[in-house]
Amino acid sequence: xxxxxxxxxxxxxxxxxxxxxxxxxxxxxxxxxxxxxxxxxxxxxxxxxxxxxxxxxxxxxxxxxxxxxxxxxxxxxxxxxxxxxxxxxxxxxxxxxxxxxxxxxxxxxxxxxxxxxxxxxxxxxxxxxxxxxxxxxxxxxxxxxxxxxxxxxxxxxxxxxxxxxxxxxxxxxxxxxxxxxxxxxxxxxxxxxxxxxxxxxxxxxxxxxxxxxxxxxxxxxxxxxxxxxxxxxxxxxxxxxxxxxxxxxxxxxxxxxxxxxxxxxxxxxxxxxxxxxxxxxxxxxxxxxxxxxxxxxxxxxxxxxxxxxxxxxxxxxxxxxxxxxxxxxxxxxxxxxxxxxxxxxxxxxxxxxxxxxxxxxxxxxxxxxxxxxxxxxxxxxxxxxxxxxxxxxxxxxxxxxxxxxxxxxxxxxxxxxxxxxxxxxxxxxxxxxxxxxxxxxxxxxxxxxxxxxxxxxxxxxxxxxxxxxxxxxxxxxxxxxxxxxxxxxxxxxxxxxxxxxxxxxxxxxxxxxxxxxxxxxxxxxxxxxxxxxxxxxxxxxxxxxxxxxxxxxxxxxxxxxxxxxxxxxxxxxxxxxxxxxxxxxxxxxxxxxxx
Amino acid sequence: xxxxxxxxxxxxxxxxxxxxxxxxxxxxxxxxxxxxxxxxxxxxxxxxxxxxxxxxxxxxxxxxxxxxxxxxxxxxxxxxxxxxxxxxxxxxxxxxxxxxxxxxxxxxxxxxxxxxxxxxxxxxxxxxxxxxxxxxxxxxxxxxxxxxxxxxxxxxxxxxxxxxxxxxxxxxxxxxxxxx
Numbered sequence: 012x013x014x015x016x017x018x019x020x021x022x023x024x025x026x027x028x029x030x031x032x033x034x035x036x037x038x039x040x041x042x043x044x045x046x047x048x049x050x051x052x053x054x055x056x057x058x059x060x061x062x063x064x065x066x067x068x069x070x071x072x073x074x075x076x077x078x079x080x081x082x083x084x085x086x087x088x089x090x091x092x093x094x095x096x097x098x099x100x101x102x103x104x105x106x107x108x109x110x111x112x113x114x115x116x117x118x119x120x121x122x123x124x125x126x127x128x129x130x131x132x133x134x135x136x137x138x139x140x141x142x143x144x145x146x147x148x149x150x151x152x153x154x155x156x157x158x159x160x161x162x163x164x165x166x167x168x169x170x171x172x173x174x175x176x177x178x179x180x181x182x183x184x185x186x187x188x189x190x191x192x193x194x195x196x197x198x199x200x201x202x203x204x205x206x207x208x209x210x211x212x213x214x215x216x217x218x219x220x221x222x223x224x225x226x227x228x229x230x231x232x233x234x235x236x237x238x239x240x241x242x243x244x245x246x247x248x249x250x251x252x253x254x255x256x257x258x259x260x261x262x263x264x265x266x267x268x269x270x271x272x273x274x275x276x277x278x279x280x281x282x283x284x285x286x287x288x289x290x291x292x293x294x295x296x297x298x299x300x301x302x303x304x305x306x307x308x309x310x311x312x313x314x315x316x317x318x319x320x321x322x323x324x325x326x327x328x329x330x331x332x333x334x335x336x337x338x339x340x341x342x343x344x345x346x347x348x349x350x351x352x353x354x355x356x357x358x359x360x361x362x363x364x365x366x367x368x369x370x371x372x373x374x375x376x377x378x379x380x381x382x383x384x385x386x387x388x389x390x391x392x393x394x395x396x397x398x399x400x401x402x403x404x405x406x407x408x409x410x411x412x413x414x415x416x417x418x419x420x421x422x423x424x425x426x427x428x429x430x431x432x433x434x435x436x437x438x439x440x441x442x443x444x445x446x447x448x449x450x451x452x453x454x455x456x457x458x459x460x461x462x463x464x465x466x467x468x469x470x471x472x473x474x475x476x477x478x479x480x481x482x483x484x485x486x487x488x489x490x491x492x493x494x495x496x497x498x499x500x501x502x503x504x505x506x507x508x509x510x511x512x513x514x515x516x517x518x519x520x521x522x523x524x525x526x527x528x529x530x531x532x533x534x535x536x537x538x539x540x541x542x543x544x545x546x547x548x549x550x551x552x553x554x555x556x557x558x559x560x561x562x563x564x565x566x567x568x569x570x571x572x573x574x575x576x577x578x579x580x581x582x583x584x585x586x587x588x589x590x591x592x593x594x595x596x597x598x599x600x601x602x603x604x605x606x
Numbered sequence: 607x608x609x610x611x612x613x614x615x616x617x618x619x620x621x622x623x624x625x626x627x628x629x630x631x632x633x634x635x636x637x638x639x640x641x642x643x644x645x646x647x648x649x650x651x652x653x654x655x656x657x658x659x660x661x662x663x664x665x666x667x668x669x670x671x672x673x674x675x676x677x678x679x680x681x682x683x684x685x686x687x688x689x690x691x692x693x694x695x696x697x698x699x700x701x702x703x704x705x706x707x708x709x710x711x712x713x714x715x716x717x718x719x720x721x722x723x724x725x726x727x728x729x730x731x732x733x734x735x736x737x738x739x740x741x742x743x744x745x746x747x748x749x750x751x752x753x754x755x756x757x758x759x760x761x762x763x764x765x766x767x768x769x770x771x772x773x774x775x776x777x778x779x780x781x782x783x784x785x786x
Binding site for chain 2: 574575577578581584586587588589591592593594596599600601
């Protein structure tokens with residue numbers, strides 16, 4: 012097939028709609044292997060879009076690439092937890108076995124090995140993706156097996172299924188994970204009490220958004236319901252990109268009906284006919300099972316026209332995939348992405364509840380929030396409000412990983428102490444916990460009596476445990492690299508600031524740090540915090556700020572000089588010229604003791 | 607006005623002397639300037655080495671070994687060191703060679719280019735050795751202030767120096783902060 016034929020076929024599959032550009036690009040890349048200039052041209056023709064518009068989207072997402080990544084693309088998850096489990100050593104081992112250089116496709120065009128931001132398997136790492144499919148629990152044995160399969164060019168369908176088995180690892184369940192839920196029961200209930208009754212129940216229950224920001228769900232839904240518009244939309248934010256978080260993956264693996272019930276309840280309340288589950292590209296492996304659940308719900312009359320026989324209650328849910336962009340977890344960037352554009356956050360206000368998807372009133376909520384609302388519909392607001400604390404009602408799912416015996420998902424009523432979680436997961440000599448991922452809060456061992464709740468330590472769900480032998484500087488450095496990689500590039504304080512901060516951290520790591528660097532970093536962090544366009548830039552410096560404050564010794568240990576130290580080996584930078592000219596005289600050197 | 611004059615040194619490393627020309631553009635204010643300022647090492651005085659100074663103005667980035675020696679001499683002698691202009695601050699135009707391998711640079715200039723003695727790469731010890739990349743000066747020494755612009759306008763120089771002479775923290779208005 013020619014590029015044009017492939018692009019046209021993919022475009023037709025998505026109704027030739029420009030808003031499906033990202034989905035079309037994903038499909039075209041899956042068919043052609045990569046998105047070269049010809050493929051971009053073909054997509055532009057197939058969708059009737061300007062070429063730059065297609066290229067702007069194609070180049071924005073990490074999982075889309077302009078060069079071939081071979082027949083087998085292996086991307087190792089790059090979170091600090093994977094590093095602690097030996098990611099770098101395994102990546103090198105894989106490259107050696109396959110005679111490869113990292114981040115470059117092999118000479119025979121067969122295989123590519125690289126890294127990617129956390130893929131949501133922190134409880135079963137070190138992990139990687141092969142052509143988008145998950146490879147958890149990697150070790151030398153599994154890599155040997157994989158290397159053999161690749162060398163023999165076995166298609167993924169013939170690989171042993173156990174390589175792809177992703178466990179749910181539910182260690183502690185409460186009202187969401189442990190209680191049975193009859194699919195559709197929430198929808199039936201909202202038909203019984205009506206949208207207004209549901210809103211009143213939500214107000215009583217007073218849940219706050221589980222994605223991290225903690226906005227009151229009742230306020231959001233009521234605002235969307237009241238906003239003028241020709242259509243309304245319900246979007247489930249399953250772009251779980253915060254490193255160390257994987258609870259949404261588990262909810263979708265084990266309790267998808269609960270989530271879809273919640274979305275359908277929201278649709279009834281705000282009057283939406285269309286729902287989108289925006290799933291991060293790294294969770295591609297969930298799509299088939301989720302589509303099957305959606306189809307079953309359609310067959311059971313829980314989606315589609317006249318839901319449960321109710322005239323005028325028409326609602327359906329489509330799955331849209333991301334393609335590797337952390338920033339798309341921000342709701343306005345997610346909407347941009349769902350509209351087929353690069354995922355850059357919009358100016359707010361207007362907020363999505365009045366001007367969201369396609370400019371219409373839109374509810375965007377986290378996977379876990381929808382699960383909570385489904386429960387509230389069935390059990391009532393008063394029941395939910397009695398769980399947790401007055402400020403933070405209900406339960407919270409925590410994705411626990413790192414130095415502990417039992418990593419996995421834990422559900423607790425809000426208000427649980429960090430110490431309790433550490434005891435339950437079997438933490439080994441815990442020294443620090445990163446709650447809420449890199450953009451969250453770093454707690455030292457002195458603060459383990461603090462509580463998981465919006466009024467104390469808020470979290471989107473990550474809970475990374477670091478033992479006494481871990482170096483918190485390296486943790487902050489990993490997070491800083493993460494932010495530099497994930498900055499969308501729209502505003503200068505974030506685009507440049509995250510890179511400069513990374514450079515400073517690398518300079519310190521190379522043993523070339525000085526007190527001057529710390530001063531410079533503090534100035535930089537102030538600019539990022541006050542001048543950035545969105546939350547990514549505001550929080551990107553947080554890991555450094557907090558570890559500097561709580562673990563100053565790990566920075567001081569790395570300082571070479573009190574005033575100033577160059578970032579590079581000044582004399583060494585003359586070595587090429589010395590080789591070219593064959594000189595080694597005194598003037599061919601600039602080290603301070605020699606010259 | 608202070609009875610002791612402010613002692614100032616200036617130099618151009620990997621620069622084009624455009625920043626120095628812009629300094630001269632303060633025109634008749636030069637007469638006022640020499641009332642309060644005296645020059646140490648500078649293209650204006652032809653003094654070859656820098657003595658203790660209050661202020662060092664550096665134009666241009668670091669492209670070779672000699673630049674490092676000069677820059678360090680300035681840093682050791684100047685209480686306040688200022689990166690003047692785009693090249694000193696970012697590497698500027700000379701840094702355009704940073705994406706070209708140094709071997710390729712030498713070959714292109716001394717071996718492939720018509721009219722050069724074929725195959726002879728210059729290796730006289732009097733010639734400063736080039737670095738593999740052109741660097742902004744802050745990557746080699748501590749820098750206290752930055753005057754952006756290509757070049758910074760005469761008013762920027764004037765404002766900065768008069769602020770210092772008056773004992774004020776030097777600041778530039780928003781309109782003066784130009785990067786072109």
